[in-house]
Amino acid sequence: MYFLTAKDPNYIVKGSRDPLGMQVIWQAAGRRLIPDLSTVSSSIIDFQIMCIASYYKKELRIEDKAFQSFFNRLEKLMAFVRFQKNPKEGFNGVDRINKLINTPNKTITISDQQEILSNQKAYGVWGKYNRPFSDAGITEISGFHELMKKKIKTVPAFDKMIDRLVRKPVDQNTEFNKSQLQLIYPLIDKPEGDERNLFIKTLLKDNCENSLYKAISENKNLLGMSLYELIENLSLNSASEELNHSLDSIRRTELILSPLNHIFRYLQTKSYWTRFEISVSSAIEQTRTNVDTEGLDISIQELNKFLTLPNVELVLGLANRNEQVSAGRKSVAWMKMNENGLEVNHFEGARSMYDYNPTIHNDNSYFISSYLNIYRQLH
DNA sequence: ACGTCGATTTCATATGCTCA
DNA sequence: TGAGCATATGAAATCGACGT
Numbered sequence: 001m002y003f004l005t006a007k008d009p010n011y012i013v014k015g016s017r018d019p020l021g022m023q024v025i026w027q028a029a030g031r032r033l034i035p036d037l038s039t040v041s042s043s044i045i046d047f048q049i050m051c052i053a054s055y056y057k058k059e060l061r062i063e064d065k066a067f068q069s070f071f072n073r074l075e076k077l078m079a080f081v082r083f084q085k086n087p088k089e090g091f092n093g094v095d096r097i098n099k100l101i102n103t104p105n106k107t108i109t110i111s112d113q114q115e116i117l118s119n120q121k122a123y124g125v126w127g128k129y130n131r132p133f134s135d136a137g138i139t140e141i142s143g144f145h146e147l148m149k150k151k152i153k154t155v156p157a158f159d160k161m162i163d164r165l166v167r168k169p170v171d172q173n174t175e176f177n178k179s180q181l182q183l184i185y186p187l188i189d190k191p192e193g194d195e196r197n198l199f200i201k202t203l204l205k206d207n208c209e210n211s212l213y214k215a216i217s218e219n220k221n222l223l224g225m226s227l228y229e230l231i232e233n234l235s236l237n238s239a240s241e242e243l244n245h246s247l248d249s250i251r252r253t254e255l256i257l258s259p260l261n262h263i264f265r266y267l268q269t270k271s272y273w274t275r276f277e278i279s280v281s282s283a284i285e286q287t288r289t290n291v292d293t294e295g296l297d298i299s300i301q302e303l304n305k306f307l308t309l310p311n312v313e314l315v316l317g318l319a320n321r322n323e324q325v326s327a328g329r330k331s332v333a334w335m336k337m338n339e340n341g342l343e344v345n346h347f348e349g350a351r352s353m354y355d356y357n358p359t360i361h362n363d364n365s366y367f368i369s370s371y372l373n374i375y376r377q378l379h
Numbered sequence: 380a381c382g383t384c385g386a387t388t389t390c391a392t393a394t395g396c397t398c399a
Numbered sequence: 400t401g402a403g404c405a406t407a408t409g410a411a412a413t414c415g416a417c418g419t
Contacts, residue, residue: 023386039386092410131384
């Protein structure tokens with residue numbers, strides 16, 4: 001017979017992410033190069049939807065409170081449109097839209113009761129794009145409103161459809177003919193002309209005199225490269241000292257973070273390690289990198305020290321770091337070293353070291369993959 | 380203390396691979 | 400050829416950080 005008591009929420013492991021507090025470190029390195037994009041803001045259609053919403057907010061003088069409800073309806077309408085235009089292209093909410101559109105009805109329904117995500121505001125376009133969209137300053141670019149007005153005029157039916165969405169009282173449905181949706185396709189076509197230039201100027205700017213953009217424009221092969229390949233090739237021909245410096249910080253940061261992360265994840269694959277097992281682990285030994293930390297942040301320099309220590313001390317360093325990070329989250333450590341060995345209590349995210357090469361593989365994107373994704377969609 | 384933002388993990392599904 | 404397994408993909412949901 002078992003006696004179960006409720007767990008004290010302060011003494012269970014909370015979450016499964018970032019056990020070594022690495023997120024703030026790689027983000028800081030990435031932000032020095034790419035100012036506004038996030039790792040999940042990588043769809044140009046989502047940015048186009050943000051632009052359409054902002055345009056109508058100003059054009060129709062929609063108050064803040066009413067705007068949230070309008071945005072929610074607009075996101076649903078555009079979800080039907082983008083799905084019908086290209087069912088293969090993904091977006092958050094695609095599954096429910098797929099079910100809703102595949103009915104015998106001739107119409108689709110925009111309903112305040114029918115969300116396309118469990119929390120559409122948080123997990124949809126608004127949640128993912130509001131911060132990058134405003135930080136990039138898209139609506140502050142002079143001529144934004146006129147540009148959008150001109151673009152929307154090319155789809156005369158759209159103003160009327162939006163008008164129906166805006167005027168509809170709370171909890172009353174709006175229906176649109178499925179055949180109408182294709183009229184809206186041009187609004188989410190690949191941006192051209194002024195619209196394209198607007199996105200290039202705001203989303204593909206960088207903190208190194210736009211030399212990242214120039215370098216990629218001159219060598220399209222860079223688009224298909226992994227992080228380290230990209231950095232190496234960029235550094236070879238880059239004219240910008242600043243870009244080289246940012247890229248080198250990113251490279252050296254990742255050469256420290258990624259091996260330590262992999263060792264931690266590898267330790268999670270077993271519930272117990274003797275000190276001897278740790279000391280003779282060739283997997284841990286082979287995952288070491290040798291990085292010059294000159295000029296890097298103090299927190300990354302401290303992490304790098306672990307990589308210079310013998311296996312047991314390295315693992316102890318990681319366990320201590322995890323304990324500190326967990327304590328900051330009012331939680332308990334995932335693993336604990338005692339006199340005999342390492343006790344592992346939390347296994348989420350465990351990964352073998354098979355095929356891992358710390359000089360080739362990276363774990364963190366430094367916002368560069370989002371940047372490249374947006375670049376591809378504009379070229 | 381609470382709410383918002385959004386990065387990361389997990390999960391479900393699709394696709395690929397192996398071997399009978 | 401196709402069952403069964405492995406891997407890839409990408410959407411959903413969670414939960415930490417940060418700002419108010």
